[in-house]
Amino acid sequence: MQKDKQYILSIDGGTQSTKVAIFDLTGHELCSHTVKLQPIHLYGADRAEHPDDDLWDSLIEACQALFAKFDGDKGAIAGVGLGSIRCCRTLIRADGSLASPVQSWMDLRLSRPYQHEDDTVKYVTTTTGYLTHRLTGETRDTRSNYVGPWPIDPITLDWFEDQETFDSYTTPRDMLFDLVDPATILGHVNAFASHVLRLPQGLPVVATANDKAVEGLGAGLVNDGTVLISLGTYITSMMVGDENRQDATSFFANPGAVPGEFLYESAGIRRGMSTVTWIKDLLGGDIVSEAEAQGLSPEAYLNKRAAEEVSPGCDGLYTLLHWLARPSHLHERGVMIGFNGNHKGPHMFRSVLEGIALTMKNNVQAMCDERGVAPTRIIVSGGGSNGDLFMQIFADVFGVPAFRNEVNGSASMGAAICTALALGIYADRQEAIDKMVRRKDTFEPVPSNVALYQRINQEVYQHLAAETDGLLKRSHAIFHGEEE
Template sequence: MNDKYIIGVDGGSQSTKIVIYDLKGNIVSEGRQSLQPTNSPEPGIVEHPDDDLWESLVKASQEAMASFPGKKEEIIGMGLCTIRFCRCLLKEDGRLASPVMSWMDERVSKPYEHTHSEVAYVTTSSGYITHRLTDQFNDTAANYQGMWPINTDTWDWSEKDRVFDSYNIPRDMLFTLQHPGTVLGHVTKEAAEATGVPADIPVVATANDKAVEALGAGMLAEDTALVSLGTYIAGMVHGHVNPKNTTHFWTNFAAIPNEYLHESNGIRRGMWTVSWFKELFGEELTEKAEELNISPEEILNKEASETVPTGSDGLMTVLDWLSPADEPFKKGMMIGFDGRHTRAHMYHSILEAIALTMKTNVDVMCKELDRELKKIVITGGGSNGDLMMQIFANVFGVPATRNVVNGSASLGSAISAAVALDVYSTYEEAIKQMVEVRDIFSPEQDKHVFYNRLNREVYQQITAHTDGILKKAYNLFHEDVY
């Protein structure tokens, strides 16, 4: 098995990544294709245009295979992970009947509406991509959170007719559910020709993207939390039970069969806000980065690290760049400007806001679960910056670790496939062999004490004072006649 490889698929909100791993978790080759901007033809509607989820996978796969140094026959399988909370409406042949609904689309939070006569199946993004790859109508049970008639205790469709009626989805419009770590089907000749991956290799079920990311980060210990720095930023801890009616967290399926992932409240458009800020400076920042042969993020990190103190000289950011459906008046804001503040302060303040918000969210979750954290693992592109990592360690007051593979959903996909294909007998063994810690950032105690006071005495109180005026502004700007 020394010269065997596994394809890990990570279909995210902003791009599709295809990574080919050896059996020790080392990256052998990879491909990445950015998704097109989502379409919002009217308020509340957010769609992935054309056939973007599939076409991005095709292009990313072609790129990964083009640089793959081994032989095709040495690739033994593929683990498939895609965006959660999407809804895909398919024709009888499994092709799209309409654009894929994004997780930001209000329709995915409501019962299905039968508005397309040619729709034969209602499924997730993983169900759709599984069919495109294998021609099978199978899907992982662990990507069905939200408005689906699923029993989260049994990991199968409900046995009660009234549940199907409440979601307005007949049983015959749903795919067959499989547990993570099982084979969904095999790559068809048509899919192989499109993507360049070998035909007939098994496609293995994983879970929803956050759960697969947690698996790829090696997170199993109950005293460890994962903070996933993605478009949506989430805090998670591993669990063995499925509690109901919780207050400060919700329970998601894990990428390990019959295990769960407890997930805190998160930040909508989390790292998207960092990208938004970077793009505000456009050509100037890009040109400077090209001159120095570094990325724009490295410039911002360097400026903020060298010139901005802890607390950003009083500049604070509230990360409501995408308001929740039940509080549409909420808006993102920066408060506390004075003449000292530069773009480096603004950037530093955004990073601090991410860490402070997630500290509050994770704290209340762990209190409800009666857990005490001893470590946090940070994943996603945002963890590449040492400044972000140190801020998280200082805010949380525990070591913050960064793994060698920090975009860990693709590695989690590969781990799922490795267990399914008997490369490793358990998930624990696969994690031990395939996940490697790269860096550990220890908290600076004086800064941790400061952040605790800032968070408790000031930051957590901001929206209590600003929500009232934002409600008034929302009502003003949403009147029919101005």
């Protein structure tokens, strides 16, 4: 088949939704469908799970809906790029079904190695490993999605060869999948998956990486001082390079989305964009009804009001984004400080956006200082980047141009690029980016806003966490029966 007539199907599994998309080989998204996942089931002191078989069921629903509206030739699909959430754990029975619900990255069990307690469990793997097994029947997985307490050597990116070190992770080798590089064919769509997903049987299924590395690739991230801000349930910032920096203290190095590449990731914000949703829900039905009356989504309506009614700095209203505490800092809580009688809902909304941008500015600066580089520009990806106000806040807080790509849900684009590389459609990473990734908008920093945010950050915002930390520790002790 002619190269310009081929398509790629990409799978982008997230914490809140599953998206499938069909791209042509020049990176145009021809068709897509997104299915919202069930809310994470939070229970007990440490449990966070995806209910039922939600990741697989949502993929079935998304694929069936996609092909119901796709008017192209399914036979022209060259391959499937498989991306899904990182830092999750799946326990699989011998027949390929889940032995228990998928453990979310928010589950504190993920801070510890797997403990084998259920004899019905045949395999322990990631979300990409589970979906690979469903799609192909293979027990193979991308080595680039093993982040956390797995018996994987951070240098060789393979299972530890030293038996004593391997055994310290308490997971038998025969329960683990074989590891392959990203941009490698994992297997081929089997008869079962073909039937339920309506995919052509025999299609190659391609390994990607962890979801953030895939997103970096899909955003066109290169090693020239460019920073990617990823707006998701977990907000983080990323850069790429070719050094495996295991010695870093202000960022950590992950395997990238192509062999030999490493993704450098700063500290992030847990439940980051969920905080924006929280504010929207908190403001209630009036926001929804007003938005509907103006033909806008609630988020677009709040962006419009905050841009029109609230000046940069929100008249001294600041937000600390600890809506989900880190496992090592369970006393952390979200904080809004600086209210007066003039503050209204749009102030709170903008304050959350500014808090996200200021937090990520400080995290990025720490990463860049340790790397010995200066940030030159930022790319912002994820649904939050659709808001012009948020994009301008990022440009002003960072003091550098902020870009938004045509495809701003860049994890799906990254999965498509991995597939193009695995199938030999493009020779290397840069050629694929040049052919498939395009910028849409540029937001230049406003000098007066840059100066204001610098002063706010240096004189106030950088000190808020330290000033409130002791109080939050004492509050945590009161409500959890602990000594100060």
